[in-house]
Amino acid sequence: MPTDFDFDVDPRTLRHPDNFKWTRYPADVLPLWIADMDYPIAPGIERALKDRVTRSIGYHHYQGDPRLTEQLRRKVEADGITGLPEQGWVSYIAGVVPGLYAAVVSLTDPGDDVITMTPIYPPFLSAITDHGRNLRAAKLACTPTGWEIDWDALEAAVTPKTKLLLFCHPHNPTGRVWTEAELRRLAEFVERHNLFIASDELHADLTLDGTHIPFVQLASEALKQRCVTLIGPCKAYNTAGLGIGAMVSHSPQLLLRIRRGIAGISAWATALSVTMWQAALEDDGQWLKAVIDYLRENRNLVETFVNERLPGVVHVAPQATYLAWFDYRSHRRAADIQQYLLEEGKVALNDGAMFGAGFQGFVRLNFATGRTILTEALERLARVH
Ligand SMILES: Cc1ncc(COP(=O)(O)O)c(C=O)c1O
Structure with a gap:
């Protein structure tokens, strides 16, 4: 459903020096790792911050x-x-x-x-x-x-x-x-x-x-x-x-x-x-509501894609957050899956091994990005599957 907010962000506006998420990895990598959303902040927050710096900090x-x-x-x-x-x-x-x-x-x-x-x-x-x-x-x-x-x-x-x-x-x-x-x-x-x-x-x-x-x-x-x-x-x-x-x-x-x-x-x-x-x-809540609706659709897109195009990957759709947790343990490259998907697939995900002993072979994907970027990242995962 169309809203007043456009969350289908353009990567060119995201890859700037202040953006850690988008500059940690080389420019040919799509970064779906650290838990930041790629969306502009709520207009009410932007206005309040601009106003505050003109008054007192x-x-x-x-x-x-x-x-x-x-x-x-x-x-x-x-x-x-x-x-x-x-x-x-x-x-x-x-x-x-x-x-x-x-x-x-x-x-x-x-x-x-x-x-x-x-x-x-x-x-x-x-x-x-x-x-x-x-x-x-x-x-x-x-x-x-x-x-x-x-x-x-x-x-x-x-x-x-x-x-x-x-x-x-x-x-x-x-x-x-x-x-x-x-x-x-x-x-x-x-x-x-x-x-x-x-x-x-x-x-x-x-x-x-x-x-x-x-x-x-x-x-x-x-x-x-x-x-x-x-x-x-x-x-x-x-x-x-x-x-x-x-x-x-x-x-x-x-x-x-x-x-x-x-x-x-x-x-x-x-x-x-x-x-x-x-x-x-x-805030009047419109921005957050639009974000949640968008995230829900991204969540559903990820779920459908994994089921149809990433056979062997086990994934249960999250009920909250914008994070998807993939079990790649049956993959031939389970032992270095994050590195493999980064180097061969050009998608940066979080390495499951960091989330506790016994979670090598898992990766975490952040789907709080534009649908065009998300679709391209998923296609890349499928290409090297
Ligand atoms: C569960 C959880 N707690 C805490 C944080 C970080 O919180 P803060 O940046 O306020 O320290 C995160 C960030 O992703 C998180 O997922």
Whole structure:
């Protein structure tokens, strides 16, 4: 359906020095790797940023802009996170990845064990290991109907030293939006083992099918005190270069503890990022709706193409995100599939091996690009299949 927005972008406008995604690889490669969208930002955000630089980019309310806090409160409540205390329920940070690191260093000690479910967005792994915590990886199960939590693997991952679970919902790279039943069972698991949980819900606004339910909404009152939800605008609004996120919790004490663990080390969110998030939250929603509709069609195109033209590649269409996770393990070049597709196919994808032990042979494709580019990239994959 035609919209006011043209997302069928021209590669010539994308390949410029400020664009890491489009300049990391040689000019004959189509870059469908890092999680940026190739679309121009929402017009309302562009206007707000231009306006802001003409006024002031000096020191600002770096400990929490009151207008943003008010807007965000309305958003998180509308999204289903209710019952938050009046004060101390949010703490801003320079991105969601810093929030993952902050949770690890503040809620665990060196030598403790931290669980996450793999495959997983690589900073979940480094957040655990970079500061001397032990990674306890619980592999997801790939069933004929899609990726699921492997409850036995999760139980087996728990040790007496396990303090924290880093959870991803919606999940990068599989695109799973966990169901109410799964979230309830996970809440029971986390509570039974007396863990903390940091739930990264950065992709929630990019849910393509069904409804995203925040994890904390299904936690008991006691568990809510041990839960931090990490949110941000950068995936839905394509503004990752500005760096801002928020840690949300029913427990001001928990947020203070996390904040103290990174005091003076992690930067505050910048003035421009605050303006950007404010503009996103007061946008009329037309741009985001058009993006989601476009992504859904791209998602469907990828699914059809893989089924018809890439025999042997296993792929379950994502319910959220703009990321497709391909299992190429039966391919003759499974041992170096990312390199093979880059060198022979001239398509840059993310290497599955980075997403946890046991995921060599997988690749992640970012379909948030123009349909012409996406079609050409898929054709290239088929040509070297
Ligand atoms: C699940 C997830 N968390 C965090 C991030 C990065 O967040 P930020 O740039 O706000 O640190 C990404 C980026 O793709 C992501 O997919």
